[in-house]
Amino acid sequence: MEMKEQIINDIETNSIILYMKGTKEMPMCGFSNSVVQVLDHYGVEYKDVNVLTDPMIRVKLSEHSGWPTIPQLFVDGKLVGGADITMELHNKGELLDVLDITTED
Amino acid sequence: MEANKVKELITAGLTVSHVEVADTTGTGDHFSAVVVSDDFKELSLVEQHQLVYKTLGNHLTNEIHALQLKTFSKSAWEKTNLED
Numbered sequence: 001m002e003m004k005e006q007i008i009n010d011i012e013t014n015s016i017i018l019y020m021k022g023t024k025e026m027p028m029c030g031f032s033n034s035v036v037q038v039l040d041h042y043g044v045e046y047k048d049v050n051v052l053t054d055p056m057i058r059v060k061l062s063e064h065s066g067w068p069t070i071p072q073l074f075v076d077g078k079l080v081g082g083a084d085i086t087m088e089l090h091n092k093g094e095l096l097d098v099l100d101i102t103t104e105d
Numbered sequence: 106m107e108a109n110k111v112k113e114l115i116t117a118g119l120t121v122s123h124v125e126v127a128d129t130t131g132t133g134d135h136f137s138a139v140v141v142s143d144d145f146k147e148l149s150l151v152e153q154h155q156l157v158y159k160t161l162g163n164h165l166t167n168e169i170h171a172l173q174l175k176t177f178s179k180s181a182w183e184k185t186n187l188e189d
Binding site: 031061066067069070079080081082083084085088089 | 150151154155158165166171172173174175
């Protein structure tokens with residue numbers, strides 16, 4: 001599978017997926033880390049993809065999502081946002097609703 | 106890149122009523138910005154941020170490694186300031 005197909009497939013088949021620098025066990029960037037901390041806070045299951053393993057992941061991902069920076073959080077195939085939006089939704093108490101869509105079924 | 110240049114690019118690409126840009130690390134590559142624009146009305150947060158990213162084009166990810174963003178429509182911004 002080509003990189004771009006792989007990315008689209010991953011986003012569609014994982015209800016929550018986080019493209020980040022580093023892994024959820026060892027984030028390599030403060031912004032990626034903040035999203036990991038919030039997701040762990042809610043105790044949700046999610047797939048993490050480390051964009052540092054291959055520079056092309058980031059290029060192809062941004063082409064697909066129209067979002068230039070990392071991290072990028074997707075829920076049910078839809079871009080929720082980067083670190084700022086995730087934190088903003090969390091602070092407003094709206095993030096759990098966004099994440100809950102997947103746990104209802 | 107200087108914070109003022111970032112501000113210029115955002116102002117040039119978007120109808121804004123208020124912009125603040127700060128260099129968060131003093132190294133010219135990590136910035137935080139507050140952008141208030143009526144273009145944000147009725148848009149999702151993702152779409153609002155995408156509008157700002159668009160004004161920066163290739164500068165973002167090349168010279169600008171991180172941009173922390175807070176976006177407000179004019180009415181949301183006024184409401185936020187009243188609460189402060």
